[in-house]
Amino acid sequence: MSDCIFCRIAAGEIPAKKLYEDEHVLAFHDINPVAPVHFLVIPKLHVPSMAELGPEHVEVMGQVMTTVARLARENGCGEGFRTIINTGRVGRQEVYHLHVHVLGGPDVLPAML
Ligand code: 5GP
Numbered sequence: 650m651s652d653c654i655f656c657r658i659a660a661g662e663i664p665a666k667k668l669y670e671d672e673h674v675l676a677f678h679d680i681n682p683v684a685p686v687h688f689l690v691i692p693k694l695h696v697p698s699m700a701e702l703g704p705e706h707v708e709v710m711g712q713v714m715t716t717v718a719r720l721a722r723e724n725g726c727g728e729g730f731r732t733i734i735n736t737g738r739v740g741r742q743e744v745y746h747l748h749v750h751v752l753g754g755p756d757v758l759p760a761m762l
């Protein structure tokens with residue numbers, strides 16, 4: 650059994666509110682949302698963080714990002730949304746299975762950068 654919480658969600662061992670799933674990609678609502686729309690999109694393949702991405706991940710990351718775009722459209726983010734990928738200690742990553750945060754909702758996001 651994996652000790653990675655997102656691998657365990659992908660394997661169905663831990664429940665999650667899933668938005669979409671196929672052979673390679675999973676999307677589910679964040680357990681602690683910080684915006685009216687807040688979900689995560691992951692490759693099912695265990696990649697610890699963005700820092701470990703290599704050429705072998707090009708296809709699955711394309712699938713992850715096109716899933717982000719489609720699910721954002723389908724979940725009320727037609728006027729825009731924010732994507733965040735936290736990476737490593739300095740990037741304040743907490744779960745070491747690469748994931749894209751998708752944040753949206755009506756005019757709730759603060760300006761940043
Ligand atoms: P990060 O690693 O980018 O800092 O954030 C990890 C995110 O995963 C957090 O927003 C946290 O709320 C979410 N999270 C952590 N554990 C679980 C879980 O068991 N289920 C779900 N749905 N989300 C989780």
Ligand code: ZN
Nearest residue numbers: 653656695746
């Ligand atoms: Zn994992």
